[in-house]
Amino acid sequence: MQHIKISLLILFLFTVTSIVAQNDKIYTSNGDVLVGEIKSMQRGVLVYDTDYADKDFQIEWEGIEGISCSRSLIIYTEDGKKYNGGIQFIADEPKKLIIQTLDENITVNLDEIVEITSFKSKFIDRVIISIDAGLSLSKANNVRQTSAAGKISYRGIKWYFSARFNNVGTTQDDVDPIDRSEGGMNFTRDIFGNAMVLGGLEFLSNSEQMLDLRSTVKAGVGYYLIRSNKLYMQAGIGIAFSQEKYDGIEKTKQGSFEGLGGTEFNAYDIGDLSFQMKLTTYPSFSEWGRWRIDFDTSLKYDLPLDFYVKLSYVHNFDSEPLVEVSKNDYVFKTSLGWEWD
Known part of the structure; x- marks a missing residue:
């Protein structure tokens, strides 16, 4: 009873x-x-x-x-x-x-x-997943470029986590294939007011620059300069450690300590449009005078049924690469994607 x-x-x-x-x-x-x-x-x-x-x-x-x-x-x-x-x-x-x-x-x-x-x-209510892909063909030299990208993010009460991956491959007759892969994981935690601590891991592999792998571990603090229900802008500073492995005449591998400074702007309420821009600089402490800059921007237009089309541009600059390659590398792509939230 x-x-x-x-x-x-x-x-x-x-x-x-x-x-x-x-x-x-x-x-x-x-x-x-x-x-x-x-x-x-x-x-x-x-x-x-x-x-x-x-x-x-x-x-x-x-x-x-x-x-x-x-x-x-x-x-x-x-x-x-x-x-x-x-x-x-x-x-x-x-x-x-x-x-x-x-x-x-x-x-x-x-x-x-x-x-x-x-x-x-619920946990699942705070998860956002997006995937997109692109394909371009050209009859001249049988040029074909494919791209694939994915991102997953989670927003807790104080924590934010995101992981992403992006690959672009180009093939054409009588030319070695070009492959570029990048990605990473990022964490932020609100500490007080508009301040936060941040950390993460980034990686880049680029056959055009003979870069087998560059992995970067970073940590720092950030602050929301603007934060509304339409957009936000944040900036941060910190430190990083990068490990690089190049594939040239002789394999080159080197680690270095770097500073970290960056800013991110995201406008996510422009009708069906959203715009994002991120700029990160890495001044080297181990190789004084060397700078690396990563720039990433995208414009997304929402379609019915959670589909979208996106234009994106990524630019990487290295003032003193360890081997004789171009200091600049960039990718511009269009893609069709789908988002679950």
């Missing part, structure tokens, strides 16, 4: 919790009121769940007039502050919200909120 009472109590608590979770309200700019469970808001998109659909819904943040949620959420604002509490919509003041914490109530504008995370968000 005691076991039955405990089971009924657990069932009752679960039911009440589920009902409360599904009572979050979203007020849209066209007058609709949506009822469901708020899961998250990142990069200008609010994700919410309803009890009448198996799939989460998404709505652009700029199309929202207000939200109400009595559950505790983690809320980030553009000034770098973080709040734990519920949110209440001020009916007679559009775009105004009250964040209800244990200590105080804070009134904020909707546009000041840059990220929302629910304590009950």
Whole structure:
């Protein structure tokens, strides 16, 4: 009998919790009121769940007039502050919200909120996967270029992780094939306000520059210079260690300590367009006067069914390569891809 009472109590608590979770309200700019469970808001998109659909819904943040949620959420604002509490919509003041914490109530504008995370968000809800590929053919010399790329990222409450891989291969008659592969893993962790610590591993292999492999381990600190629900810009400094292996007349292998400085800009709410640019510099401590610069930019246009087309440009510069090769190498490509989030 005691076991039955405990089971009924657990069932009752679960039911009440589920009902409360599904009572979050979203007020849209066209007058609709949506009822469901708020899961998250990142990069200008609010994700919410309803009890009448198996799939989460998404709505652009700029199309929202207000939200109400009595559950505790983690809320980030553009000034770098973080709040734990519920949110209440001020009916007679559009775009105004009250964040209800244990200590105080804070009134904020909707546009000041840059990220929302629910304590009950599932791991899979925070994962984004994208893959894309490209192919170009030319009759002259039977030139063929293929490209393939993939990226996976995860956003936790304080942690962000991403891993990527990109390969471009070119073949043509009477010329040795050219293969270029790059990738890496990056970690960031919010520490206070808009500051973060970062670390990662990058690698590059490029037959055009006779580079068998360059692997770089890096660590540093960063700061969001701009952070809104439409775009962000961050900068960082740190240190790195690179190990290089070239394939020339004689195999060359060398390790060096380097400084690290970089900036990243990402505008992800330009209608169906998104633009990203990243610049990283590596001044060498071991070989004074040597500089390496990596530049990466892309423009993506969203298509129906989570497909997209993307234009991307990557440029690598080395002021003093260890063997007699070009100081510059670049790749421009167009590709068709698909994203799961």
